[in-house]
Amino acid sequence: xxxxxxxxxxxxxxxxxxxxxxxxxxxxxxxxxxxxxxxxxxxxxxxxxxxxxxxxxxxxxxxxxxxxxxxxxxxxxxxxxxxxxxxxxxxxxxxxxxxxxxxxxxxxxxxxxxxxxxxxxxxxxxxxxxxxxxxxxxxxxxxxxxxxxxxxxxxxxxxxxxxxxxxxxxxxxxxxxxxxxxxxxxxxxxxxxxxxxxxxxxxxxxxxxxxxxxxxxxxxxxxxx
Amino acid sequence: xxxxxxxxxxxxxxxxxxxxxxxxxxxxxxxxxxxxxxxxxxxxxxxxxxxxxxxxxxxxxxxxxxxxxxxxxxxxxxxxxxxxxxxxxxxxxxxxxxxxxxxxxxxxxxxxxxxxxxxxxxxxxxxxxxxxxxxxxxxxxxxxxxxxxxxxxxxxxxxxxxxxxxxxxxxxxxxxxxxxxxxxxxxxxxxxxxxxxxxxxxxxxxxxxxxxxxxxxxxxxxxxxxxxxxxxxxxxxxxxxxxxxxxxxxxxxxxxxxxxxxxxxxxxxxxxxxxxxxxxxxxxxxxxxxxxxxxxxxxxxxxxxxxxxxxxxxxxxxxxxxxx
Numbered sequence: 202x203x204x205x206x207x208x209x210x211x212x213x214x215x216x217x218x219x220x221x222x223x224x225x226x227x228x229x230x231x232x233x234x235x236x237x238x239x240x241x242x243x244x245x246x247x248x249x250x251x252x253x254x255x256x257x258x259x260x261x262x263x264x265x266x267x268x269x270x271x272x273x274x275x276x277x278x279x280x281x282x283x284x285x286x287x288x289x290x291x292x293x294x295x296x297x298x299x300x301x302x303x304x305x306x307x308x309x310x311x312x313x314x315x316x317x318x319x320x321x322x323x324x325x326x327x328x329x330x331x332x333x334x335x336x337x338x339x340x341x342x343x344x345x346x347x348x349x350x351x352x353x354x355x356x357x358x359x360x361x362x363x364x365x366x367x368x369x370x371x372x373x374x375x376x377x378x379x380x381x382x383x384x385x386x387x388x389x390x391x392x393x394x395x396x397x398x399x400x401x402x403x404x405x406x407x408x409x410x411x412x413x414x415x416x417x418x419x420x421x422x423x424x425x426x
Numbered sequence: 427x428x429x430x431x432x433x434x435x436x437x438x439x440x441x442x443x444x445x446x447x448x449x450x451x452x453x454x455x456x457x458x459x460x461x462x463x464x465x466x467x468x469x470x471x472x473x474x475x476x477x478x479x480x481x482x483x484x485x486x487x488x489x490x491x492x493x494x495x496x497x498x499x500x501x502x503x504x505x506x507x508x509x510x511x512x513x514x515x516x517x518x519x520x521x522x523x524x525x526x527x528x529x530x531x532x533x534x535x536x537x538x539x540x541x542x543x544x545x546x547x548x549x550x551x552x553x554x555x556x557x558x559x560x561x562x563x564x565x566x567x568x569x570x571x572x573x574x575x576x577x578x579x580x581x582x583x584x585x586x587x588x589x590x591x592x593x594x595x596x597x598x599x600x601x602x603x604x605x606x607x608x609x610x611x612x613x614x615x616x617x618x619x620x621x622x623x624x625x626x627x628x629x630x631x632x633x634x635x636x637x638x639x640x641x642x643x644x645x646x647x648x649x650x651x652x653x654x655x656x657x658x659x660x661x662x663x664x665x666x667x668x669x670x671x672x673x674x675x676x677x678x679x680x681x682x683x684x685x686x687x688x689x690x691x692x693x694x695x696x697x698x699x700x701x702x703x704x705x706x707x708x709x710x711x712x713x714x715x716x717x718x719x720x721x722x723x724x725x726x727x728x729x730x731x732x733x734x735x736x737x738x739x740x741x742x743x744x745x746x747x748x749x750x
Contacts, residue, residue, distance in 0.1 A: 212557040285652060306563045373583075418577060
């Protein structure tokens with residue numbers, strides 16, 4: 202998987218690369234419009250993560266150029282602009298997803314995986330972890346032989362954790378993943394706690410309870426080893 | 427000095443007339459009769475004329491004062507339009523206009539720099555916050571991190587999140603204040619409420635809250651749809667957060683108002699201060715203290731009024747159109 206990250210904030214850029222190394226992606230970077238333009242012209246990428254406010258030009262223009270040349274590349278916008286109009290504009294110009302800064306790295310990770318799956322054929326429509334199989338097309342979870350009865354929120358939590366497998370996923374990132382910005386910490390933490398409890402119970406009943414780990418005070422982890 | 431003379435003229439004339447009248451009645455002689463006719467009559471005419479002139483001048487001043495008032499009423503600190511007053515024949519009004527214009531310019535400069543600061547500060551904070559959050563996330567992934575370190579990280583993370591939420595709330599407030607949501611449409615509060623309540627459904631259930639809805643008529647407001655959603659979400663969140671166990675939330679919508687009530691403990695602060703930034707009931711620690719100021723701001727922006735009432739253990743927030 203080859204990924205291009207166009208972002209002018211060096212700290213943020215390094216952070217993203219460090220996080221994605223573990224996923225086994227090959228990351229290339231650009232920190233200005235010109236840089237990004239050169240890379241797009243010279244190489245093909247599976248996915249491009251593009252900031253909109255770039256020195257030397259608007260990221261949206263970069264997206265248009267990229268989209269005109271290559272329809273296969275997945276594009277995720279990361280931007281501080283957060284109005285509905287900005288989102289619509291970005292998606293209209295050919296982006297596949299839009300993430301508002303400041304975001305959680307686990308959220309970016311999950312979004313990129315979703316985009317990659319939609320865009321390339323290299324990902325199967327199933328996530329397999331031993332006995333546990335998450336079918337992404339049908340939004341179904343099978344444990345052993347049995348189809349698990351999960352609520353929509355439980356499914357979303359499980360998928361989010363599985364996409365960030367073997368990483369600690371914070372509670373607030375789960376809250377934001379499920380509800381966007383509106384949700385308030387205290388109430389949503391209770392809610393996540395209750396849902397993870399149910400989820401764990403259901404997984405245990407099907408012999409897959411060992412996947413879900415709690416990291417006290419921080420969040421949860423989907424552990425596969 | 428000019429004004430002083432005007433003030434003294436009337437009493438002087440009045441005492442003169444009184445003296446003549448007194449003389450006329452006390453010593454009815456021809457001299458006084460003549461004096462009376464030749465002095466009093468022209469004097470009366472003079473005084474009536476004088477009054478008429480004064481009256482007209484007062485009227486002219488009044489019209490001009492109303493003009494000034496009107497200009498001041500239309501004055502919007504956020505609009506770059508220059509404030510102008512009509513040139514007046516009265517020097518005192520011209521002075522007033524001059525000072526007002528100076529004052530307005532000063533207010534405008536202060537306001538602009540204040541606005542710029544809030545905007546810049548919040549935006550500049552976003553990237554460092556994102557970097558801090560990201561590094562915490564990376565630290566958490568280290569394989570040999572100890573329990574004590576995780577504990578510290580949890581606290582750092584919690585506070586960073588709080589900071590980050592506070593920052594986004596401030597950015598939102600500043601955006602509302604600077605009318606970044608100017609696209610309006612007719613928003614049905616009934617529909618929007620249903621949508622938002624749907625989002626909060628599981629949460630309401632988990633807290634064991636009962637929700638009562640009573641929609642008797644439509645309540646529609648010409649406003650930004652995004653703001654309407656934020657408004658209602660804030661109100662419902664508020665009603666959930668400040669509720670009691672096994673309590674309830676009641677939503678009433680009728681022709682000219684929307685009200686949301688929830689069971690809860692009595693306030694410890696004055697109702698008015700609830701709408702001010704960072705004022706909050708201390709019990710709920712996670713509250714940012716910005717929710718209701720956001721509500722108030724959105725209402726003002728959309729031509730609505732918001733009122734708070736506490737009665738029989740019931741907190742009620744009512745929204746209605748301002749011109750009702």
